[in-house]
Amino acid sequence: MEYFLFLVSSGLVVGATYGLVGMGFAIIYKATGIVNFAQGELLMLTAYIAFSLASSLSLSLVPLMIVTIPIAMVIGIVLERVFIRPMLGEPLFSIVMVTIGLAVILRGVTIMIWGPDPHEFPTGLSTQVVLIGPVPFYQVQLYGLATLAAVTLAAWAFFRFTRLGIAMRAVAANEGAAMLMGIEVSRIHMIAWALAAAVAALAGILFASMFKLGPTIWFEGLRSFPAVILGGLDSVLGAALGGLVVGLIENLAQGYIGQGLREIAGFVVIVVILMLRPYGLFGAREIERV
């Protein structure tokens, strides 16, 4: 039982980072129709920047997140401007290829600046175990879950109640009509990249503080992919939940069936889910009648 609870808690926590990365995928996909394969590298770059900030300013976890978010947003905006905006109107496939190229570049640049050796990420948190009911957590893990919950709630409110959030959904639903309303589609794309970079930064900081900050952290991006597919590529909130589910499944599969299984468990889930529900659990079916 204890073993099971341990697997559940650590699964949820890893799942929270998947969920955050997945939300980034979903935001960009929803607003622009592009699957951004550089999402993991956004996470990597912003996590390293956060590392430098944490070391030089000796910030603790929450202030560090708050400081890193605007920096990440600027990075997202610049990347969109330089790499994606010029591709506007090109075939989607070409744009996706550009994001793959961007991923390789970001990885290279990050390793060039910070070197290939892993770092211990300073969080200023105690390593004592906290019991929530019978389930043991490290403090940093609780911060991870709380962050996912806060971001999910904020995203829900943003897309539901703010003009900008509704405009992002409008652009996703019908770009041409959105233009007729005076919505600047390029501005919406820019904001999508800024938001995706912000959640990537949060995921990166959390992941690095729970484990380590190393040059393979970009792989988190691909690892989160099952979460997005599970939730539905265009469902930001679905991605959050999908992350938790995939994290759980991975951990349980590894714990009970065997090492090695962790990497593939998530992808097995995708295949099964897509066979049952082609749009993911929360993805929108096309509404035909228009």
Next chain:
Amino acid sequence: MSASILSLTNVQIFYDRVIEAVRDISLDVAEGKIVALLGANGAGKSTVLKAISGTLGREDGEVVNGSISFGGETITHRRAADIVGRGLVQVPEGRRLFPTLTVVENLVMGGYSQAASQTRADLDRVYALFPRVYERRDQIAGYLSGGEQQMVAVGRALMAHPKLLMLDEPSLGLAPQIIDDIFDTIIALNRDTGLTVLLVEQNAQLALNVAAYGYIMENGRIVLDGPSERLKSNADVQEFYLGFGQSGTRKSMRDVKHYKRRKRWLS
């Protein structure tokens, strides 16, 4: 004719740099009037409206010659958002609602170019015009009936405080009763608030009954224009657009039906 608020001068439009959709169009819309732009499938009517709205770009269309001016200022290559901001608002062909958004959200987006503080009052104005829209306000727009969608589409455009409203085939695919309702609303807006309207229609009968002036397009050109009364009594217009034979009797119903069917296939 009173002062024109919108004028197109020798406008030529290409798609993909090679397809000439509009050859040479000049037209004027007088302030406070309803003006009709008529023509068969593929005449280039929607292309003209897209050019005016500044949305040709996303279909690789381009105004290569001529100029478009609104309220005395040239808007030929302006951004769509800029044009909406000036009060030149289009209700596109086929409604183009945001299907996954609710009705209110669609309306709120219609007011995107306006200050957020106005939204409340503007919504009430639209609800007063279209009580049906009010009843449906919390539903997902994609599931509304065609008539309800057209009301939302018109309401959404009104949220932008248009000085000139462009309607692209608002009667398309709707039952006569609904068409009447929508046209009554537009006539009332024109009469009571002085809203200028540029109405694109294939249904010439309907359009010439509400418009003061009409233009008839064929193959990317204006072939005829004049006050509605004069157009309605023109023999060619009667034969080709109003469905009357030379004798003044209705041409065979088969032709008319065929025409309608064609329309449905192509739109």
